[in-house]
Amino acid sequence: MATDLEVLGQTIKRAQYRNHRAMDAALREIGVSLVQWDALRAIDRMPGASGHELAVTTFQSDQAFGTLAGRLEERGLIRRSSGRGRRVEHVLTDAGVRALTEGRQLARETLEDLFAPLGEAQRRELLRTLRNLTEEP
Template sequence: MATDLEALGQAIKRAQYRNHRTMDAALSEIGVSLVQWDALRAIERMPGASGHELAGATFQSDQAFGTLANRLVDRGLIVRSAGRGRRIEHALTEAGRTALAAGRQVSVGVLHDLFAPLDEAQRGELLRSLRALAEGA
C-alpha cells in the first residue's frame, strides 16, 4: 500500500510545530524566544556572517532577520560591525553567549522528552531520512 504523502507531510508539520511550541515555552523561562535563540546559535556557528547569510541559516527573510537582529542588539546579546563593502557582520556579546548556553541547557531536557517515544535506532533512521529530504531540495 502506498504511503499517503499528504498525511506524511502533515505529520512532519505537526512534529515541527510541537517541537517549536515546546522549545519556545521552555526558552521563555530564561528570557529568550526560540527565534532569538536560533539566531544566537547561527551567529555562533557563523562568526562574522552577514545578515543575509544569517537570515538564510535561520529560515527568515532578510527584513525579518534585520528586525530580529535590532532587538538582539537592543538587548545587548549581539553586536554588529562594518565588514567589507556594505556587509554588516554579527557577533555574540558575553550576554549573548550566556543566553546561548542557558538555552542549550534548557533544550537538552526538552529534546530528550520530545524524542522519548523513539528508541535510538528510530532516532537515527529519522535523522537520516530527514537529512535525505533536506538534501534533495
C-alpha cells in the first residue's frame, strides 16, 4: 500500500510546529523568540551579510527581515551599518552574542527532549532523509 503523501506532509508540519512551539517557549526565558534567535544565528554564521542574504537564510521576505532587524537593533542585539552601494550589513553586538550563547544552551536541552523518543540511529536516519528532501539537486 502506498504512503499517503498528504498525511506525510501533515506529519512533517506537525513535527515542525511542535519544534517551533517548544523552542519559542524555551527561548522566552532569555527574552527572545525563535524567529529572533534564528536571525541571531544567521548573523553569527554570516557576519556582514546583507538583509537580503539573511532574509533568504531565515526564510523571510526582505521586508519582514528588515523589520525584525530593526527590532533587534533597538534591543542592542545587532548593529547594522552601510556597506557598498545600498547594502546594509549586519553584525552581532556583545549582547547579541550573549543571547545567542544562552539560547544555544536552551535549544540543546529543548531538542534533547523533543528527540528523546528516537535513538541515535533513528536521529541519523531522519536527518539523512530530511536532507534528501531539502538539499538542492
